[in-house]
Amino acid sequence: xxxxxxxxxxxxxxxxxGVGQKSASRMAYHLLQHDREGAxxxxxxxxxxxxRMRHCSQCHTFTEDEVCDxxxxxxxxxxxxxxVETPADQAALERTGAFRGLYFVLMGKLxxxxxxxxxxxxxxxxxxxxxxxxxxxxxxxxxxxxxxxATAHVIGEALKARGLKVTRLARGVxxxxxxxxxxxxxxAHALVDRR
Amino acid sequence: xxxxxxxxxxxxxxxxxGVGQKSASRMAYHLLQHDREGAxxxxxxxxxxxxRMRHCSQCHTFTEDEVCDxxxxxxxxxxxxxxVETPADQAALERTGAFRGLYFVLMGKLxxxxxxxxxxxxxxxxxxxxxxxxxxxxxxxxxxxxxxxATAHVIGEALKARGLKVTRLARGVxxxxxxxxxxxxxxAHALVDRR
Numbered sequence: 532x533x534x535x536x537x538x539x540x541x542x543x544x545x546x547x548x549g550v551g552q553k554s555a556s557r558m559a560y561h562l563l564q565h566d567r568e569g570a571x572x573x574x575x576x577x578x579x580x581x582x583r584m585r586h587c588s589q590c591h592t593f594t595e596d597e598v599c600d601x602x603x604x605x606x607x608x609x610x611x612x613x614x615v616e617t618p619a620d621q622a623a624l625e626r627t628g629a630f631r632g633l634y635f636v637l638m639g640k641l642x643x644x645x646x647x648x649x650x651x652x653x654x655x656x657x658x659x660x661x662x663x664x665x666x667x668x669x670x671x672x673x674x675x676x677x678x679x680x681a682t683a684h685v686i687g688e689a690l691k692a693r694g695l696k697v698t699r700l701a702r703g704v705x706x707x708x709x710x711x712x713x714x715x716x717x718x719a720h721a722l723v724d725r726r
Numbered sequence: 727x728x729x730x731x732x733x734x735x736x737x738x739x740x741x742x743x744g745v746g747q748k749s750a751s752r753m754a755y756h757l758l759q760h761d762r763e764g765a766x767x768x769x770x771x772x773x774x775x776x777x778r779m780r781h782c783s784q785c786h787t788f789t790e791d792e793v794c795d796x797x798x799x800x801x802x803x804x805x806x807x808x809x810v811e812t813p814a815d816q817a818a819l820e821r822t823g824a825f826r827g828l829y830f831v832l833m834g835k836l837x838x839x840x841x842x843x844x845x846x847x848x849x850x851x852x853x854x855x856x857x858x859x860x861x862x863x864x865x866x867x868x869x870x871x872x873x874x875x876a877t878a879h880v881i882g883e884a885l886k887a888r889g890l891k892v893t894r895l896a897r898g899v900x901x902x903x904x905x906x907x908x909x910x911x912x913x914a915h916a917l918v919d920r921r
Contacts, residue, residue, distance in 0.1 A: 536775040537788055543771035544742075546764035548756045554744060556814055561743045562772070563779050563788055564833055569741035570776040576738035577769035580731040580754070581762045593732055593758055619751055638759055 537563075591656065592618050592636040601634060608632045610667040614657065614686060616640050616674055624672060632670070635660055640673060641682040649685065661690055668696045675702060732758075786851065787813050787831040796829060803827045805862040809852065809881060811835050811869055819867060827865070830855055835868060836877040844880065856885055863891045870897060 537559060544555035562570040586592065587599035594600070601607065611632025615621045621634050639652040649655070661669050669690050673679035687697045703721040704713050732754060739750035757765040781787065782794035789795070796802065806827025810816045816829050834847040844850070856864050864885050868874035882892045898916040899908050 536771065536778050536790060540771040540775040543764070543768040546757075546761060546768065547739075547753045549749065549752070556817075557744070558742045559775070560788075560813060562741075563775060566741060567776045569738070570772045573738040573741065574769040574772035574776070576731065576735040577757070577765045577772075580735040580758060581765040581769070583731050584758050593755075595731060618755060622751075 586638075587636075589660065590634045590636055591638060591653065592621060592634065606631070609665045611670060612661055612666045612668070613670045613672050615672045616679065616682070620672065620674070630670075633666075637673070637682070640678045641685060642678045652682075654686065654689070657686065658689060658693065661695055662693055666695065668698060671697060671699045675700075781833075782831075784855065785829045785831055786833060786848065787816060787829065801826070804860045806865060807856055807861045807863070808865045808867050810867050811874065811877070815867065815869070825865075828861075832868070832877070835873045836880060837873045847877075849881065849884070852881065853884060853888065856890060857888055861890065863893060866892060866894050870895075 540559045540562075541552070541555045544550055544558050545552065547555075550558070562573075583595045584593050585595070587594045587596075587602055589598055589602040592599055592601075608631050611630075612635055613621075613624065613630060613632055614635045614637065615624065616637050616639065618636055618638075621636055624630055624634075635657050637652045637654075637657070639647060641647060641649065641652065660666075669686075671683040671686055673682045673686075683699055687699070690697045702717070702724060704710065704717060710718065735754045735757075736747070736750045739745055739753050740747065742750075745753070757768075778790045779788050780790070782789045782791075782797055784793055784797040787794055787796075803826050806825075807830055808816075808819065808825060808827055809830045809832065810819065811832050811834065813831055813833075816831055819825055819829075830852050832847045832849075832852070834842060836842060836844065836847065855861075864881075866878040866881055868878045868881075878894055882894070885892045896919060897912070898919060899905065899912060905913065
């Protein structure tokens, strides 16, 4: 048994999304040749995150605590709940500084073709969270893809039936863009939603 | 101090070559949400490789032993030594099955612009290895880039001065290609090196 920790490392790196055989080899050689400290650091970070990270009991995002920082913040407006697909989407919204309410992170989206139904993304947990008596408006901020739109539709119908106000992020022409170069679907939506 | 193992993981992933902020976030979220087993596995593989891997005392490639499998193989022809830049290049040559000699892996290339000189890639170790009395021909298989060619030139001159036969991989038209689509430099080289 000799020199088998290199192929094992390459195989393990291939489990990362978007990393194939060649990238994994390049990463492994780079770490071994130029950055052993980085390799040790990454190993520790992986172990710590994998053992400590769990889901916020309120918004379901990743946190090390029972309830995440955002949900614990008394400055946030508990009457508005924004539904996003991933923590990355939540981070994008936070960077705008334009939303002071709370979040619910689905950690996925409905995708019947991949066999992902309402149970897999915990929609019942969202419905429970949204009907806590304090939430008055649910802003559905799933992505504007086919699957994101379908998810938004299902969530919207279910929450409206529970008597909540449900809104969706506006669709329209992106800031800084010229009409000539915007796709037709976007322009059509912007026309319909004109204000 | 709360939920800081996620940013730590993202920072650690960014040390991988070709991974920026967005890819690192995507990797971290993927591992935490869908593949905690993969995260643990990668952490172990990193630690094992970083602690066990060292350089073969003969060819300088990565191995867990004093001497690597290839150098220990008595079936290989010790009179031919092939010089490559990286273990990945060595693997590409091995896959052809066309070379039965031994290797020397530079683990880099001369690159004056980046301040990488003969000492950094251990050329003196190569000269020692090539003049062991058994090596009769050194095949320089560095890449056909500006830096690879410069490295080949320096190695070739130094080894010829030591009385060794030095050859270079042939330059020419790649297999399966049509002349119309081959770049002019390649065709010119193929003309000069015609046989």
